[in-house]
Amino acid sequence: SDGVNRSQDEIHLHSPLSMPNATGYLWNKKMMFQMTCRGFANALHMQPEPAKYAYGQSFEAKTFLQPEHHYYAGHPGRFFYIKLNNGSLFSLPYEPTRQKLDKFTFIQKQDALRWEVEKDNLRFLLEVKLAEDIALEDWRLELINLGDQDTYIDIYPCFSIGYASWMNQSARFIPQLNGVMAEYITPYQKAEDYPKIKASMDKTVLIADAPIESYDTSTPQFLGEGHMHCPDAIMQSTLFNSSALYETPIAVLQHKISVPASQKVKLSWLFGPCKNEAHAMQLKNRLSKHNTARPAHINSGISIETPDNTLNQMVNTWLPRQLSYHIESDRLTTDPQTRNFLQDHLSSIWLHPKLAKKNLLLALSQQNKNGAMPDGILLHKDAELKYINQVPHSDHNVWLFPFVELYLNETNDYSILAETLAFSDDKKPYSVEEHLERACEYLWSQRDHRNLSLIKQGDWCDPMNMVGIRGKGVSFWLSLASAYAMGIWAKILGTIQQHEKAQKWQDAQQTLNDACNDLGWDGNWYARGITDGDEKFGIAKDKEGQIFLNPQSWAILSGAASQDKTEKILTAVEAKLKTPYGYCMLAPAYTQMDERIGRVTQKFPGTAENGSIYNHAASFYAYALYTQEPARTLTKSKDIAYEVLASMLVSAHDCLKRGQLPNFIPNYFRGAYHQLPEAAGRSSHLFNTGTCAWFYRSIIEGLFGLQQHSGKLTLQPNLPSTWESASISKKIYNANVRINIKRGKQFTLSTDANNLNVKGNEVSGFVENQTYLITLVVPHD
């Protein structure tokens, strides 16, 4: 056994050793909180820029959330030293003493992380939730004496605060708070940064409900000659009651607890950022509150039953949770990349269509009147484009179209096209239709003499930054993605009876597709691009970066790939990109800088965009295979598409190798399977990813084949060949529809409702809030 139990509600891990970096996560609208099973923590809160309230021991760089976060002894965490009257010392959850526990379970719940630990006839039920509305951790410990002797215990919550500032940092115990407050001045040098500094919550508090026997707030004094596994202060009968005077702060408290035989005791703590002492005192009132960030289960209106239980759990519980995290947090940024913003909020269309509409309008309000979308969408007035958003990318316009397509199909709300709003550089209001038309025109304008799309300093692949840095290089992927976008727009224009314009964009789509077929087809797959120096890459004669997944997926999506080409693509992808842990984004991974291509080739082989199993890319592939003719009608497509999706899910047989719990889909697993097999399959543990929405979409529109359009539902399921049945429940035009699919001799579609119109595989006439059962019989291929 892998020591993991999974269910719709909870995931249990029974050892702190088998997957030391396995994490759970919580969030609310103000913060994100991720913790390893062993007790290390990463937390960010928005004020409005992302900030920490607990740091490491050295002065850390500000950076975006990184994959494969490195945990180390001394990493910030939430620890509880336990000292028994028999002299035994251990810690919860497991770090930092690393003492063997009699029982250990780490639980990812919907709204909590929980540990159930037993040691020396004591049971510890430790749980953390987040407050609903503010950045605050709510910790509860229930301690049960399983023995027949009264027990006296010292409990020392020990919460890292760390090195926050070289300007000013300190911490002290505040008796009336019954806790510790650390204070720091975010370091700065320019006067113009002062207003931001002034507004920031640069204090961290740990507040207890139980009486405090002693405390420490100075890291060096607390540790003395000891290490974190046996600090000098813990070895004494009481802590040193130290203040941190320009020393690295820590919050450690001592509670002396007696637990009568067979009785239990409950303790609570709050931990989080605060503004000042008065604010801290307000927080203290929440000790007695029921703090919880969200309902126990996120209802997306969609649930499935299939023979694949891992898939069921992911789609019914963990994925909606991850979708919801993306929608609510915007990845803890104030300037999400336009590409991410539009894809993350695909999920809003299912979960919260009004929010989806609002966000589409927000994005379009930042569009330039020449049609170009900016690199990032600014979410508040002081937000600025940061990090990668200061590098010009060429693909942002593409993502408007799948968004609008899904929005219209799901809501049938074509009135949105008539809404009016200004451009960022033109105050006059224009219709959404005009915004989208210009977005398409902009894509069309950004092509070269060969009718291929200019890549500039990167497309979907951010770090592919030197292919077109001199202004000449082109991207086959972007050309195909532009064609796909134009195809969508043509379809929408057709629906609203703008046939002339529709034809124009169909022609444009064809022009781009033709150019890609003429210049991009390498014999067995599509090339990735042509460099400034007019060298084609992503082709068979390349030693590294020989084949990229994205051009294949999007040649299918755009309609460029004929049946013959599609079959060759499927064969090549299986041969070159498939690994036991999923489908790589390119292979072989680059092992050195290729200055024709750029920064992507400098990333470590098999990580991130350099040939990992980059799930976002893999989800495009599955979606393409499921939904686009002629790929969909190839018999093997269904099984491959399912395999692509299934291999993103951590399962019992590869859990340990991936090192991750099945509570989210990470942005990648290590690729480079043939080059560095020892690392292949490892999870990035980063749950920020464009994968989620496309995975969800692939299940709904692809595997179950529910295609909505203009009030109609078309049913075109693509069950894997081994499945005999499956069912899905989904809101369809606000009706509650359940669809049962079974294998049979020939296709039949029946329903329990008289008022539905059924025509072939097409159903219409859904009435809001009504409940429908549709039964589908589908033959094996």
Add this chain to the structure above:
Amino acid sequence: SDGVNRSQDEIHLHSPLSMPNATGYLWNKKMMFQMTCRGFANALHMQPEPAKYAYGQSFEAKTFLQPEHHYYAGHPGRFFYIKLNNGSLFSLPYEPTRQKLDKFTFIQKQDALRWEVEKDNLRFLLEVKLAEDIALEDWRLELINLGDQDTYIDIYPCFSIGYASWMNQSARFIPQLNGVMAEYITPYQKAEDYPKIKASMDKTVLIADAPIESYDTSTPQFLGEGHMHCPDAIMQSTLFNSSALYETPIAVLQHKISVPASQKVKLSWLFGPCKNEAHAMQLKNRLSKHNTARPAHINSGISIETPDNTLNQMVNTWLPRQLSYHIESDRLTTDPQTRNFLQDHLSSIWLHPKLAKKNLLLALSQQNKNGAMPDGILLHKDAELKYINQVPHSDHNVWLFPFVELYLNETNDYSILAETLAFSDDKKPYSVEEHLERACEYLWSQRDHRNLSLIKQGDWCDPMNMVGIRGKGVSFWLSLASAYAMGIWAKILGTIQQHEKAQKWQDAQQTLNDACNDLGWDGNWYARGITDGDEKFGIAKDKEGQIFLNPQSWAILSGAASQDKTEKILTAVEAKLKTPYGYCMLAPAYTQMDERIGRVTQKFPGTAENGSIYNHAASFYAYALYTQEPARTLTKSKDIAYEVLASMLVSAHDCLKRGQLPNFIPNYFRGAYHQLPEAAGRSSHLFNTGTCAWFYRSIIEGLFGLQQHSGKLTLQPNLPSTWESASISKKIYNANVRINIKRGKQFTLSTDANNLNVKGNEVSGFVENQTYLITLVVPHD
């Protein structure tokens, strides 16, 4: 005893526990290397921007060298695990196992750091030097078996490499190198940063001379479930031979050594940054070389003998070393602040006058034609103004004048004034004299209607950034410093017979001094400034920041302070600013932001500019008391000035409280003695400081009273009242002069040389390379 032995040559510390953060340092022109007695290390090398080759475990922020660096378990270090065949495990120097050693001595030598350790009948002599010309650590271990049994030992050098990059980091063992190479790509996102990245030495090597039994290069694999004090790998018979594949690198080797009874064995390692594998192989050749960065002793041409042995050692050995570090490293920056550059290179005037001249011309070549000096001096073509140099400060011009004064006095090379060079914004050549005239004019132009100098966003006190942010606030210190600068310039102009101009600057000096006396005198001391809002501060009615040291020192230097005022100043400074650990820069320290004053009030009370014993400021005070009438002639001045200087030196009675060895003068000791007595006196451990040159100057021109001018030497010694004799040897106009001073009834000056002209306390006629003995008898006051 404090466990410290001091001598001219070496400083010995006999415990790793008494002063855990005590450090020694080495440098060459490419790097700086600082290590604690226990084995933690900080190293920076220039390529040409400062870079690290060993990092902590989290992704560290790039920042300038900070005071009170925080060392923690897991901090980068150079460690040697020792495993004996009796199973005992300990480590050298002391971290990370922290096992008790039988004997421990940490030695700061001139050109090496050394440890002499005994444990279990084994003696370990461990030493590190730097290569002379490149960034490279040369480690040697001599192991002596003191017993009568042959011994078998496992030695594991364990050198931190740490978290260098989220883009790409790895490490591997290279057999032909007999060592480990770690590789990383400095993380970046913008294509324009690539050329810098490409040129940088982003590899780190550890190379051994002895055979390697096994190795580890992956931190998580090396540690396993162990901590740094007992890594899993060390607990095995051999290491895991791990490669770091996008994991945090470390370099650990296992050597199996046998040492026959009473015999010794020697081992060597090299550690440092490198470019590539070929470069690493070149470095390997240095294993057999005698790598050493400098001669055993830096000869400044100056030495003293006084009753104060701590002072003798500092002035004769450790201070020239620190001066030399400043001259050669420019504080590991490529854009030293103009203020620092001109004061650090005061030392070049004594140690290397040609370099001093070159640097003055370099600084003046970056002057604006309006006379303004820039905020930093760029040392190479790609250097940029960074950090604090992006904030406009008002004092940079001041520092030209003490520099030129000392240069002319020491060298008598007035020809420099006729050298010509361009301004940064005017290609036409102008004489140095014209540059300096315009520098003075610029200072004169930057005053308000009250004849007080505008402070802008800070003067000498960098973080005093809000006093004049609206363009109105003024600085009494800067007004006085400008007056002092003009006074110097007037004297120089007088010397070169430019009497009219000289008179103009004397008048200007008087105007500024008068304005300060009219508006700045607060009754018992001078105020610090007047804010934009027209509020005077640094005055008796202020609760915090009531008195600042600098305006007092510079009112004496500028000649503003009458005898009456000077006496009041001395009394106030003794009462308000003196502490057992030295003289604070202001008191009481600010405990909260004062938005009238700015960032200085946000620093932690008693640290840095917020009321620490900021030695740079204290050295101005000593220099003022020693050299300027009427202060000098006040009886108590001599003893106070000596006290000010002596209290900067770590001595036997306060070593433990300061936590520092007497091998350098730090930039500060904690002040706020009355507010936070528990922390007062702690060293910043930062040896970058403008103090050194002014301390040296105070000893030479002040305590010994050697005033050089136009080929003459005036002798005006200011021995502390308790001293009966003292002597100094110094190059005077390139002659070797020794001056013996004794107490006697009345002043007499005699010499062994016939060819010297003696007139009162004035001597002239020195001939280059001749040796002279001058004997001085001075009465008690």
